[in-house]
Amino acid sequence: MNSALIELRGVSKSYRKGGETIDAIADIDLEVQETGMVAVVGPSGSGKSTLLHMLGAMDRPTRGEINVAGQVVNRLSQGELTRFRRQTVGFVFQTFNLIPNLTALENVALPMEFNGVSKAARLKRAKSLLERFQLGPRLKHRPRELSGGEMQRVAIARAVANEPRLVLADEPTGNLDSRSGQIIYEVLREISRERTVIVVTHAEDLARLADRVIHIRDGRLLDAPPMPGLPLDRNELHFVQQRAI
Amino acid sequence: MGMIFLGLRNLLRNKSRLALIVVLIGAPFFLLLAMQSIGEAVDQQTTEMNRSVNTVLQLRARGSMGHVNMSNQDRLLPDSVVEKVRAIDHVIQVEPYLLAMSPTTLPNFAMHVGLAPAAVKRLESHGESGNPRIIAGREFTPEDAGQDVAIIGQGYAEWAGIKPEDIGKATFTADPTRTHPVIYGINRPKRTLRIIGMYASGYVFGDLQMFIPIDTFRSIYGIEHGFSWVFVQADSVDNVAAIAQRLQETVGDVADILAPKSAAVFTATTSRTVIQLAGAGGVAALVLMIVVVFFVLLMQVRERAREIGTLKAIGASNGGVTIQFLTEAIAFTVLGGLLGVVVFQLLGEAITARLFSLGIGSFLPSQYKPLFDSLSVSSHVSGSVLVLVVAVAVFAAVIGSSYGVWQAIKLSPLEAMKDE
Numbered sequence: 291m292n293s294a295l296i297e298l299r300g301v302s303k304s305y306r307k308g309g310e311t312i313d314a315i316a317d318i319d320l321e322v323q324e325t326g327m328v329a330v331v332g333p334s335g336s337g338k339s340t341l342l343h344m345l346g347a348m349d350r351p352t353r354g355e356i357n358v359a360g361q362v363v364n365r366l367s368q369g370e371l372t373r374f375r376r377q378t379v380g381f382v383f384q385t386f387n388l389i390p391n392l393t394a395l396e397n398v399a400l401p402m403e404f405n406g407v408s409k410a411a412r413l414k415r416a417k418s419l420l421e422r423f424q425l426g427p428r429l430k431h432r433p434r435e436l437s438g439g440e441m442q443r444v445a446i447a448r449a450v451a452n453e454p455r456l457v458l459a460d461e462p463t464g465n466l467d468s469r470s471g472q473i474i475y476e477v478l479r480e481i482s483r484e485r486t487v488i489v490v491t492h493a494e495d496l497a498r499l500a501d502r503v504i505h506i507r508d509g510r511l512l513d514a515p516p517m518p519g520l521p522l523d524r525n526e527l528h529f530v531q532q533r534a535i
Numbered sequence: 536m537g538m539i540f541l542g543l544r545n546l547l548r549n550k551s552r553l554a555l556i557v558v559l560i561g562a563p564f565f566l567l568l569a570m571q572s573i574g575e576a577v578d579q580q581t582t583e584m585n586r587s588v589n590t591v592l593q594l595r596a597r598g599s600m601g602h603v604n605m606s607n608q609d610r611l612l613p614d615s616v617v618e619k620v621r622a623i624d625h626v627i628q629v630e631p632y633l634l635a636m637s638p639t640t641l642p643n644f645a646m647h648v649g650l651a652p653a654a655v656k657r658l659e660s661h662g663e664s665g666n667p668r669i670i671a672g673r674e675f676t677p678e679d680a681g682q683d684v685a686i687i688g689q690g691y692a693e694w695a696g697i698k699p700e701d702i703g704k705a706t707f708t709a710d711p712t713r714t715h716p717v718i719y720g721i722n723r724p725k726r727t728l729r730i731i732g733m734y735a736s737g738y739v740f741g742d743l744q745m746f747i748p749i750d751t752f753r754s755i756y757g758i759e760h761g762f763s764w765v766f767v768q769a770d771s772v773d774n775v776a777a778i779a780q781r782l783q784e785t786v787g788d789v790a791d792i793l794a795p796k797s798a799a800v801f802t803a804t805t806s807r808t809v810i811q812l813a814g815a816g817g818v819a820a821l822v823l824m825i826v827v828v829f830f831v832l833l834m835q836v837r838e839r840a841r842e843i844g845t846l847k848a849i850g851a852s853n854g855g856v857t858i859q860f861l862t863e864a865i866a867f868t869v870l871g872g873l874l875g876v877v878v879f880q881l882l883g884e885a886i887t888a889r890l891f892s893l894g895i896g897s898f899l900p901s902q903y904k905p906l907f908d909s910l911s912v913s914s915h916v917s918g919s920v921l922v923l924v925v926a927v928a929v930f931a932a933v934i935g936s937s938y939g940v941w942q943a944i945k946l947s948p949l950e951a952m953k954d955e
Binding site for chain 1: 537541544545547548841842845846847848849850851852853855947948949951952
């Protein structure tokens with residue numbers, strides 16, 4: 291029986307640029323277990339964002355198969371993809387991407403509305419999430435009235451609003467100072483206790499906090515797939531050992 | 536909240552831009568209302584004119600005035616003309632007249648007109664446009680056919696010494712033997728006619744006539760066959776030209792045909808042209824509106840590409856995105872429409888009249904311009920016009936926004952990542 295939340299088998303992604311084929315991702319096999327925080331690190335252009343986009347069904351692989359929570363995402367129809375993004379995955383963006391004319395509360399409630407949650411229920415949950423992330427006094431504030439760190443916490447609350455099994459964060463501290471970044475690490479760490487959080491980051495501090503670190507370079511993974519039965523925190527050790535070699 | 540609500544909230548993101556867009560859409564709406572009101576006014580005026588305009592054609596014997604006792608002008612239409620004319624399509628009434636001239640104080644003369652008792656009394660001097668009305672006594676009845684009775688104009692009555700209070704008792708003696716430089720005598724006995732009615736027309740010569748039942752007229756002047764004039768009534772002004780054409784083909788060899796050409800031509804060409812120009816202006820306004828919506832929506836989609844990507848990334852469907860942008864587009868056009876209506880109600884009459892003289896008046900032949908100086912353009916916006924405004928707003932929004940909405944639908948959720 292396979293308990294992996296994410297399974298990638300022979301996944302490649304190529305682009306055509308100026309008559310030349312560029313392999314952003316080359317024949318990747320990967321499994322990620324349910325719950326915990328996974329950091330994807332690598333130099334710019336290594337393919338880590340492309341990997342994240344494919345996991346979130348924003349982009350399709352050229353070859354291979356991506357299975358997330360029992361769904362082969364690269365075979366989903368347009369309607370199924372929309373449902374997948376609503377229910378299975380939450381996104382946290384580097385630039386927060388809050389809707390500027392909605393309050394913090396409304397921003398968090400928005401994905402629940404797409405998911406058909408009643409108004410009372412979604413406002414109650416949005417309020418509870420924002421209070422959990424110390425944003426209780428900021429419920430009625432619009433994004434322009436919030437600091438960068440506050441905006442990212444609102445974005446994280448929005449990402450988990452529909453209780454997805456997977457949260458994908460692309461450089462979530464890239465636009466924040468170190469103090470705000472630290473708070474975001476803690477929040478991501480906290481939400482990863484209930485779900486899988488995959489973070490693409492350049493930040494060494496954040497990578498160090500992850501249960502597992504996946505290194506990627508030139509579209510290829512540098513770490514081995516997790517060994518069956520190995521606890522997540524051992525994967526880090528496994529990677530460190532690999533790196534040492 | 537809903538995508539509709541989100542769309543409405545988006546309107547208020549940039550209030551000065553909203554104001555500019557509403558003005559840009561309101562202006563063509565104003566133009567549309569102005570064109571609609573010009574078209575309506577011209578249509579109304581045309582209907583009014585068609586109602587009063589002559590739909591009567593007149594036939595006379597070729598080259599003759601058709602007066603039974605006028606030198607060189609006494610040739611009459613043959614009897615067969617009447618039956619031929621009655622057989623023509625769209626002819627609803629055929630009324631034959633006989634006319635004789637009767638000297639008064641030289642060099643003046645009056646006109647004796649023989650007609651069927653039920654026929655319309657037309658004034659010789661003003662043709663079809665005269666409007667004699669009885670001021671004393673009564674009209675003819677069918678029983679007056681063949682009787683020695685007459686209805687006299689007030690000018691002719693004054694010359695003959697007949698007062699309005701004498702009507703019914705007064706008599707007039709018709710003498711066919713009397714002459715005048717252009718009138719020859721007909722050797723027939725005098726006939727005394729009882730005056731049963733007096734009319735007034737407002738025209739000096741128009742009041743110098745006397746109407747007599749046509750059989751009585753034939754008996755007085757000894758005219759057994761033929762007619763001086765035959766009046767042909769068309770069922771509509773639109774058919775006047777066709778009837779004239781048919782008359783020409785049927786009786787053109789013996790008759791001169793006098794059609795009310797100017798009115799028919801005016802109706803057929805000018806009014807139609809003005810209405811078409813107004814319609815074209817309305818279409819131009821609609822196109823302008825669609826173009827404004829097109830560019831506004833395209834700009835919104837381009838500006839908000841990342842936001843659209845984000846909405847899709849967090850679970851918005853293409854249908855939801857469509858509803859959001861369509862709501863914005865409809866809100867823009869409805870607000871523009873309302874602004875157009877308000878401005879039209881406040882300034883419509885003055886601006887529309889100016890618009891008409893500059894935009895349409897200059898296309899009209901000069902002889903028609905005075906007719907349109909009196910064009911009554913109303914700035915009143917009725918309920919049906921409001922419904923039209925909303926319908927046009929929705930139509931312009933749907934058509935104008937379709938490309939922008941399509942662009943939004945095509946956007947990938949990856950757009951959310953673009954600036955990262």
